[in-house]
Amino acid sequence: MLERIHVIICGGEACSKQEAKDIKREFDRLLEQEGLTDEAKTVMTGCMGLCEYHPVVVMYPGEVFYQNITVEAVATIIEEHIKHGRIVEQYRIPEPFDRGKIKNISQLKFYKMQKRIALRNCGVINPLDISEYIARDGYFALAKVLREMDPKTVIDTMKQSGLRGRGGGGFPTGLKWEFAAKSVDDVKYVICNADEGDPGAFMDRAVLEGDPHSVLEAMAICGYAIGAHQGYIYVRAEYPVAVERLEIAIRQARELQILGRNILGSHFDFDIELRLGAGAFVCGEETALIASIEGERGMPRNKPPFPAVRGLWGRPTNVNNVETFANVPVIFMKGADWFKNVGTEKSSGTKVFALGGKIMNTGLIEIPMGTTLREAIYDIGGGIPNKRKFKAVQTGGPSGGCITEKYLDTPIDFDNLVELGSMMGSGGMIVMDEDNCMVDVARFYLDFTVEESCGKCTPCREGTKRMLDILNRICEGKGTEEDLDVLERLGKMIQESSLCGLGQTAPNPVLSTLKHFRSEYEAHVYDKVCPAGVCAKLTTFTITEDCIGCTKCARNCPVGAIHGKVKELHHIDPALCIHCGACKVACPVNAISTKPVMKEEHAHV
Amino acid sequence: MKSIEDLIKLRDSARKNINMRLNPGSIRIQIGMGTCGIAAGAKHVYQKFQEEIREHNLKNIILTPVGCMGECAFEPLVEILESNGNHTIYCQVSERVVEDIVEEHIIGGAPIEKYFLSAIKR
Numbered sequence A: 001m002l003e004r005i006h007v008i009i010c011g012g013e014a015c016s017k018q019e020a021k022d023i024k025r026e027f028d029r030l031l032e033q034e035g036l037t038d039e040a041k042t043v044m045t046g047c048m049g050l051c052e053y054h055p056v057v058v059m060y061p062g063e064v065f066y067q068n069i070t071v072e073a074v075a076t077i078i079e080e081h082i083k084h085g086r087i088v089e090q091y092r093i094p095e096p097f098d099r100g101k102i103k104n105i106s107q108l109k110f111y112k113m114q115k116r117i118a119l120r121n122c123g124v125i126n127p128l129d130i131s132e133y134i135a136r137d138g139y140f141a142l143a144k145v146l147r148e149m150d151p152k153t154v155i156d157t158m159k160q161s162g163l164r165g166r167g168g169g170g171f172p173t174g175l176k177w178e179f180a181a182k183s184v185d186d187v188k189y190v191i192c193n194a195d196e197g198d199p200g201a202f203m204d205r206a207v208l209e210g211d212p213h214s215v216l217e218a219m220a221i222c223g224y225a226i227g228a229h230q231g232y233i234y235v236r237a238e239y240p241v242a243v244e245r246l247e248i249a250i251r252q253a254r255e256l257q258i259l260g261r262n263i264l265g266s267h268f269d270f271d272i273e274l275r276l277g278a279g280a281f282v283c284g285e286e287t288a289l290i291a292s293i294e295g296e297r298g299m300p301r302n303k304p305p306f307p308a309v310r311g312l313w314g315r316p317t318n319v320n321n322v323e324t325f326a327n328v329p330v331i332f333m334k335g336a337d338w339f340k341n342v343g344t345e346k347s348s349g350t351k352v353f354a355l356g357g358k359i360m361n362t363g364l365i366e367i368p369m370g371t372t373l374r375e376a377i378y379d380i381g382g383g384i385p386n387k388r389k390f391k392a393v394q395t396g397g398p399s400g401g402c403i404t405e406k407y408l409d410t411p412i413d414f415d416n417l418v419e420l421g422s423m424m425g426s427g428g429m430i431v432m433d434e435d436n437c438m439v440d441v442a443r444f445y446l447d448f449t450v451e452e453s454c455g456k457c458t459p460c461r462e463g464t465k466r467m468l469d470i471l472n473r474i475c476e477g478k479g480t481e482e483d484l485d486v487l488e489r490l491g492k493m494i495q496e497s498s499l500c501g502l503g504q505t506a507p508n509p510v511l512s513t514l515k516h517f518r519s520e521y522e523a524h525v526y527d528k529v530c531p532a533g534v535c536a537k538l539t540t541f542t543i544t545e546d547c548i549g550c551t552k553c554a555r556n557c558p559v560g561a562i563h564g565k566v567k568e569l570h571h572i573d574p575a576l577c578i579h580c581g582a583c584k585v586a587c588p589v590n591a592i593s594t595k596p597v598m599k600e601e602h603a604h605v
Numbered sequence B: 001m002k003s004i005e006d007l008i009k010l011r012d013s014a015r016k017n018i019n020m021r022l023n024p025g026s027i028r029i030q031i032g033m034g035t036c037g038i039a040a041g042a043k044h045v046y047q048k049f050q051e052e053i054r055e056h057n058l059k060n061i062i063l064t065p066v067g068c069m070g071e072c073a074f075e076p077l078v079e080i081l082e083s084n085g086n087h088t089i090y091c092q093v094s095e096r097v098v099e100d101i102v103e104e105h106i107i108g109g110a111p112i113e114k115y116f117l118s119a120i121k122r
């Protein structure tokens, strides 16, 4: 799926399906004839709703709509548009036309904006069959490296590609390999970090499950470059499908002598084993991960020395993330310059994001760096469901922060996200709408880090717990003015004094919501109101006109605070209500409102 | 394998299985079977395809699991690739839909638009 251009052909039943088929066949025939099948791909979709222009062909990128296309016109489009990048005005649907008519624009956009490098084989090949990976040029990068390149050239290629680590930190991969290569030792190791602990991120799992060989191939290339002969994949046991497919992949690769001794007839030996993790977040931190493989308790240690100098069993070790590795074979097949041209100046290539939360199309998307947040959320993700208003997007999981509407047009790359007080992290992207309480969101992430803190250093162990206590207090309506200041001060202190990345980033969700949504915190503290109606204690439950008088709420209320006759509008007595939310759960017609009555009114009570 | 030449040989013979155009008259059925697909019932869908293929005694069908296709909200996903180059993605496929797909699309040659990903996803 590395094609530069997508040709979308409308094949709706309503018009003439046969014509569309003929057009597609002509495209495929000519593309094949011209040797362009690697560059352009044709896709037939269902009816687009543009029947008046039929037959319609849409070209991506650029979203150019061509109308009344005939089989004869195909040659012109290939010659002009695909080969020379010139729009064929003669067939173009004149602007402005009513784009609202386009029925499956969502899917069209889905094609337009994605670029699959790391996920190139996911959903395309059978991951249980090594020959399908090979059919898509799998292991040819390794073969090429072993036959044509010395380790230094491999590292130079990686440096030139500009690939940066996808595990969160964004450290240049070529540079990391160079450090490991320069460490002198006859035993070195390659580790693939497949711990993937961020709640909401599952791209590494998708790669391991859908294309395990790409990781094996890249690890072998890395081993050759740094002078290692053994690799370990540290994968959480909670990913049983990934574990099984990796085991099968390793076995098949060994059978074909792609792993083991004298790989592909060369003098290079390399083998890979799995190590299963128990699913602790901190074990994703590379030094803790190494300790865990060694059989020690999974706790981080001070850096330096970095793993490239002293890693697994004291030997030089290179640790990379799954997605980082998945990009590597492509760099050698297509060239470092090709890769460098994708994405932005300082962040080349693509990034896979897991879209979740209040978004139409939850799922995995791979987009070139530099795509804006708005494009990712609205054009690819389809926007917010139920006509709700966008509030914030959380990136970077428990280490990241929230980004508001104002910054949605920021191009996504490592540095921009950090500047906005968030980070790339492993690529979770959780969208929030007006029904999300930002204090509650911050509390959710902090709750996670408190659970996952390994306890080795005090700021992280004690500090995050104190911050969580304060947040709990605020959500219960017992927050004070001082609390907000303490949160900020404590957060900064923890960032500066924690031992590892876990503690250093744990306050981010709180600090970024405090910065962008301070008024929401203040509503909790001063007005004792949760504007989003999430924090039960600070929420006024009322019954709206939608009530059908079914009496379910009254029967479920534990304190008898709800009155009303059958088939008539019910009422909640605020003096008796204990804000448990049982009525909201019980109501079959969603007639229990949690919106604050009026902030001003409430403040004077 | 001892050399890149062996790799090339294997690649060229394996290409038939994933590029249907090199394999006239055959159909490849891909079931999205990442954890997301499996959780949505892809294993049952896979088994149902196996049964249907056996029952109708269909030849030249390649039925294969693949990884996550990214549209996790619309799982289970099934992609049908034909030797004329057509790709069809069906979404939220149930065992009953499998019967329809086999009878109408695979045997009858008429894709069922109402189950298309592009029809359900708006």
Ligand SMILES: Cc1cc2nc3c(=O)[nH]c(=O)nc-3n(C[C@H](O)[C@H](O)[C@H](O)COP(=O)(O)O)c2cc1C
Residues within 6 Å of the ligand: A164, A165, A166, A167, A168, A169, A170, A171, A173, A193, A194, A195, A196, A197, A198, A281, A282, A283, A284, A285, A286, A287, A319, A320, A321, A322, A324, A325, A426, A500, A501, A502
């Ligand atoms: C608390 C914590 C958790 C981490 N979890 C992961 C993880 O799940 N997967 C990962 O690849 N890197 C994780 N990292 C980053 C690793 O320490 C390391 O930087 C990374 O694996 C390097 O690979 P890369 O250069 O390819 O990104 C984590 C770091 C910290 C501090």
